[in-house]
Amino acid sequence: MHATVKWVDGAQFIGESGSGHSVVMDGPPDHGGRNLGVRPMEMLLLGLGGCSSFDVMSILTKARQAVTDCRVELEAERAEGVPSPFTKIHMQFIVTGKDLKEPQVKRAVELSATKYCSASIMLEAGGVEITHSYEIRSPD
Template identity: 50%
Template sequence: MEARVQLLRKMAFDATSGSGHHLLMDAADKVGGENRGPRPMEFILLGILGCTAMDVISILRKKRQVVTDFEVKGHAERAEQHPKVFTHITVEYHVVGKDVQEKAVRRSIELSAVRYCPAQAMLKEKVPMRYLYYIYEDTPDGPQLRIQGEWKEEG
């Protein structure tokens, strides 16, 4: 895998992935940037969320779960002192669908966390991660929360 970042101006960089996609990366005004794009640490969190989201939705579809909407949210706490690494990450899976089974959601999260998601695998040995899930029934009146829980890795 390859990537590069090219300075555009001040603290703004054009980030180019090995697959040829471009993203803008920038810093906050207070450190000389213009706040025109995500910070590098935000990209790391987004990478974790994107990786697990793709795993989980793929597994749910293979399990023939009818998912009509799906969102993964993340929250990362950081150390106060430099290098201000992540100290804890919470991942929330919000699954909307028709009769989506809790067992299928839990297993999908488990497979992503322990087998498929390289972004999580790289960080989870150093950064504690918490996995919460919310399953909503898709109704004519909008999504209705049906089940919520937490998946914890055994061992």
């Protein structure tokens, strides 16, 4: 895996993944940025959500669950001072579909958390407390 991050100006950077996709990162004005992109720590949180969501959807698809929507809402707490790493993250999965089986959704979230999500497992090994919950909704 490879990535490049290039400084643009102020607190703005362009990150390019090895697969050729780019993203803008920027800081707030009080840190020399212009608020034109996500913050780097937000990127880390988004990466965690994407990694775990990928697993959950893969598991539910293999279990032949008719998912029509899946999102995860993440709430994070950070330590005071500098550095200010994440200390706690809560991930709330909201899975929508027709006749979804609660044990399958629960299993998918648990397997992602304990076995498959590299980002989650790495952050927990670094001392971040990560909790998970889920809600099942029927399509409107």
